[in-house]
Amino acid sequence: LNITGSLTSNIKKKMSTLPRVYVSRQIPPGGLEILRESGQVQFELWDSDDVPVPREELLQKVKGVDGLLCVLTEKIDAELLDAAGPNLKVLSTMSVGFDHLSLEELKKRGIRVGYTPDVLTDAVAELTVALLLTTSRRLIEATHEAKTGGWGTWRTLWLCGYELANSTVGILGLGRIGVAIAERLAPFKVKKFIYTDMAPRPELASIIKAEYVSLDDLAKQSDFLAVCCALTPETKEICNKNLFSKMKNTSILINTSRGGVVNQEDLYEALSTGQIAAAGLDVTVPEPLPTSHPLFTLKNCVILPHIASASYTTRNAMSALAVNNLLLGLRGEPMMKELKL
Numbered sequence: 001l002n003i004t005g006s007l008t009s010n011i012k013k014k015m016s017t018l019p020r021v022y023v024s025r026q027i028p029p030g031g032l033e034i035l036r037e038s039g040q041v042q043f044e045l046w047d048s049d050d051v052p053v054p055r056e057e058l059l060q061k062v063k064g065v066d067g068l069l070c071v072l073t074e075k076i077d078a079e080l081l082d083a084a085g086p087n088l089k090v091l092s093t094m095s096v097g098f099d100h101l102s103l104e105e106l107k108k109r110g111i112r113v114g115y116t117p118d119v120l121t122d123a124v125a126e127l128t129v130a131l132l133l134t135t136s137r138r139l140i141e142a143t144h145e146a147k148t149g150g151w152g153t154w155r156t157l158w159l160c161g162y163e164l165a166n167s168t169v170g171i172l173g174l175g176r177i178g179v180a181i182a183e184r185l186a187p188f189k190v191k192k193f194i195y196t197d198m199a200p201r202p203e204l205a206s207i208i209k210a211e212y213v214s215l216d217d218l219a220k221q222s223d224f225l226a227v228c229c230a231l232t233p234e235t236k237e238i239c240n241k242n243l244f245s246k247m248k249n250t251s252i253l254i255n256t257s258r259g260g261v262v263n264q265e266d267l268y269e270a271l272s273t274g275q276i277a278a279a280g281l282d283v284t285v286p287e288p289l290p291t292s293h294p295l296f297t298l299k300n301c302v303i304l305p306h307i308a309s310a311s312y313t314t315r316n317a318m319s320a321l322a323v324n325n326l327l328l329g330l331r332g333e334p335m336m337k338e339l340k341l
């Protein structure tokens, strides 16, 4: 009994000196198992994937933690970092996007930040192609017609859409994901890839033989415009009335980056007046987009609930990478994927 007692108290003592971590979501097993088996931290978890942790609860739970693992629904701002206090040394987000993080506040406090690029590139590129084809070939309208009696005789122009063969595909923001999308679209016999970014990115562009053009030219020339840029103050609502007015009436906009890159009122106007042909959106503002939103009334707008990276393989890889970043950061070692602040 004595031996057990002292063992238990030793384990307890060891436990209480381990770094404390809060995990703001029930993350996929790929990462959770690494966290459980590491023996490196004591952690508490918001044990649900159906609802995000309420802000008040999050503000309480982060008090005094050394590490925080979050997902993109949590706003990591000055208020939250103040609530966490000076112990917080590492933030790890299970996302490639980091527009939910106030980088300035994190930098000011010397907090290191991990994120999850690369592991989701294939899944996001695949979904972007799926959304593009769904939108351009009107698949949602077509299945609806087939199911609800709209399917009469074979008709010459019924449910016609636009094909990729011989088209010009524009990429707004050329990074890993834009390249992966172009690589998948090339076999569809795309004629030309063009892109714009803050500056030319010759190394990436050469992989897909893409030509650097101005934003104006991107709008004017693209038959398909894929939005792949991060949401930053520079890209906020960059897809607006001005851009849509330069696009062809036959053009299609696809957005799998962040909803905030698109001005949704302007997009509604462009789609409902035929200024552009169609749009496929995996991301919106807000998320979820209320079912009463006018964009849902349009046949030429396909809206998905932010699922671009949602494959089992990818979500488990993101979870594992986020946990590894966190553990490495807490040990003071370089993370696998760390943001330079």
Ligand SMILES: O=C(O)C(=O)CO
Pocket: 072, 094, 095, 096, 097, 098, 120, 308, 309
């Ligand atoms: O990782 C991200 O930033 C997403 O949007 C979801 O994969």
